[in-house]
Amino acid sequence: MLRILHIAPQNYAGVPYSFYEMHNVCGDYSRIITLHKNPLQFSEDICLEFPLPVFSAAKYWRRKKVENSEQREITYPHYFKPVNFAEKLYFFLNDSFRKPAVEKVICDYKLNSFDIIHYDAGLDFYRYPHQALKWKKAGKKIVCCYYGSDLRLRGLIRELDEISDLNITSEYDHLRMKDDLHYIFYPYSTAELPRSQKKEGQKIKIVHSPTNRKYKGTELILSVIDKLRKEREFEFILCEGVPRGELLEIKVACDISIDQVGGSMGGTGYGKAGLETLGMGIPTITNMTEDYENWLPENPFVVANDGTELFEQLIRLIDDEVFRLNKGKAGKVWVEKYHSFEAVNAVLKKLYEKKGII
Numbered sequence: 555m556l557r558i559l560h561i562a563p564q565n566y567a568g569v570p571y572s573f574y575e576m577h578n579v580c581g582d583y584s585r586i587i588t589l590h591k592n593p594l595q596f597s598e599d600i601c602l603e604f605p606l607p608v609f610s611a612a613k614y615w616r617r618k619k620v621e622n623s624e625q626r627e628i629t630y631p632h633y634f635k636p637v638n639f640a641e642k643l644y645f646f647l648n649d650s651f652r653k654p655a656v657e658k659v660i661c662d663y664k665l666n667s668f669d670i671i672h673y674d675a676g677l678d679f680y681r682y683p684h685q686a687l688k689w690k691k692a693g694k695k696i697v698c699c700y701y702g703s704d705l706r707l708r709g710l711i712r713e714l715d716e717i718s719d720l721n722i723t724s725e726y727d728h729l730r731m732k733d734d735l736h737y738i739f740y741p742y743s744t745a746e747l748p749r750s751q752k753k754e755g756q757k758i759k760i761v762h763s764p765t766n767r768k769y770k771g772t773e774l775i776l777s778v779i780d781k782l783r784k785e786r787e788f789e790f791i792l793c794e795g796v797p798r799g800e801l802l803e804i805k806v807a808c809d810i811s812i813d814q815v816g817g818s819m820g821g822t823g824y825g826k827a828g829l830e831t832l833g834m835g836i837p838t839i840t841n842m843t844e845d846y847e848n849w850l851p852e853n854p855f856v857v858a859n860d861g862t863e864l865f866e867q868l869i870r871l872i873d874d875e876v877f878r879l880n881k882g883k884a885g886k887v888w889v890e891k892y893h894s895f896e897a898v899n900a901v902l903k904k905l906y907e908k909k910g911i912i
Contacts, residue, residue, distance in 0.1 A: 556912065559665055560586035562674035566701055567765065567826035568596040568798075569724070569740050570674040573699070576741040576895040585668075587659060589652075589679065594765075595797045600663060602655055630731040632709035634681075645681040652679060660685075670911060672697045673718075675704040676711055683714040690717040695911040697722065702825075705731045720909045722902075726823050726846045736905055741898040742826070744833040744889060748806045758786075758872050759808040763793040763801060763827050771816035771841070778815075778864045786872050806834050809878065810871050813840040813855075815864050824855060829893060832885035837878055839867055854888040856881060 558577050562570035565588050577584035586599040590606050636642035656679045660666060671689055676698040678686045690696055698714065700723045710732070715721075721732065724740040760779070764770035772792075779790050791808065793801055805811065811831035813824050824840045831838045832854060839856045847857055856871065858864040871878045891897065906912045 556582040556670060557668045558582055558584040558670045558672060559668035560584065560672045560674055561677075561679065562586060562588050563677055564588055564590045565592045565596045565598060566675070568592075569701060569826055570699075571597050571599070572741045572743070573672065573674070574599060575743065576899050579743075579895050580899040585663060585665075587663075587665075587679075594795070594801075595799070600659065602652075602659060604652060604655070628706075630705075631715075631733075632705070632731065633712045633715075634709040649680040649682060649684070656680070656685065666692070668694070670695045670697060670906075672699055673714060674699050674701070676700055676714060677704070678711070678714060681711070683711060683717075686714050686717060695719045697911070699723065700728055700732075700735070701725065719911055720905055722905065726849065727843075738901055738905070739892045739898055740826075741895050742829050742833065742889065742893040743895055744886075746802070747830065747833050748802055750806055750834065758788040758810065759791060760788055760810045760812065760868070761791045761793065761805055761808040761831070762812040763796070763805070764814075765827075767794075770814040774816045774861055775812055775864065778861050778868070781865060782868055786869065788872060802830065805831055805836070808836060810868065811836050811838045812864070813838055815839065815841045815858050816860055823850075828855070829889055833889045835882040835886045837871055837881035838885060839864065839871075851892065852888055854881070854885040 556577070560570055560574050565571045565586075570586055570588070574584045574586035588598055588601045589604045591598065591601050591603050636645065666689075671686070671694050673683075673686065673696065678684065686696060696714075696718045697720045698718045700721070702725060705723075705725075705728050721735050722738045723729070723732075723735045724738060726737065729735055729737060762770075762772065762775055764772045767773065776792075782788070783790075791804060793804055796804065808831075811828070813828040813831070823842055823846055824838070828838050828840055837856055838854075839858050841859045842850070842853075842855065842857050847853060856867050858867045871881075903912070
C-alpha cells in the first residue's frame, strides 16, 4: 500500500480532492493538505486556512499580472520570478508567517511518513520550496501536477521543478509549455451527482457556471444568449458563487450546458464543470483547438470556438431532440470510461513505474 500525500494551494473545483479520494478508493492511503479554504464549499481533508489577501491592492496586483501576461509573448518553459523587490519581500514574509503552522501539521499528522508527495499546482507550502527540498533529501518521491494558470501565468517554481520525479497535467495546452509533462485525465466519480429532475415538456434550460468570467468567456456567452432569445424560447441560468450542493441540483434540471467559449487565459477544452454536466447526461459546449478536438479520444463535447459557432450549436441542440439526447448519453458513458477512479489510477500507477517511483 502506497502512502501518498497531496499538498494544494486550494481544492480547485474539487479536483485535488478527487485525486486524494481516488488513491483511497483504489487501495492506497492518502491525505490532502490545502493551504486556503475553497469559498464554494468543496470538501476538505486537512485545511490550514491561511488567509488569502483580498484587499484592493492585492486584487489590483493580481489583475495587473494577468493583464501583463496577455500583453507579452511568454516563452516556455516559463519560470516564476518576483517582478520587483516588494513582491519578493511579500513572499519572504508570507513564508515566515506560515512556518509554525506548517511544522505543526507535519508533526500532528506524521507527514514525514508518506512515500510520495504530490504538489498540486506545482507549489510547496512555501513559495520557495523549503519543505520539498527536505523531503527529497530524505528520499521521498516528488510529483508535480499542473492544472491551469499555474503554468500559463505564474510559471514553474524552478527549485521544485528540478527535484520532481514526475510531472503530470490534465490540461492539453500545457503539453507545449513543458517538455516532460505527461497527460492524465483527472479522476471523477459520478456517485456525487444527484438524479435527473428534468420534467417532460419543460422549457429548455441552458446553464453556465463560471468561476472566472474572463477565463470562461462569459461576456461573449451572454451576448449570444441575448441574440438567441429573439429566435427561440428557453430559460438561461447563470450560476456564480453558488454553493456546491445547490449548484449540482440546479445543473441536473438543465438540458444544455455551456462550459467555456472564447475565454482569455483559461486555455481550451473542459474542466470539472464540463465533467459534471457530461456525467449528468447533459450535452456540454466548450471551445477546443482543432488539434485538441482531434486528439481527445471519442470526443463527447459539442465544440464552439466563437460566438457564431456557439449560436449555431445552441440552435441545433434546442431544435434537434434526438441529437441532444444522444450527445448527453454518449457524454455520460465517456466520463465513466476515461475519468473513473479505476481508469485514472491505472494510468497513474504506470507512470509511477515508468519513473521509478514504485
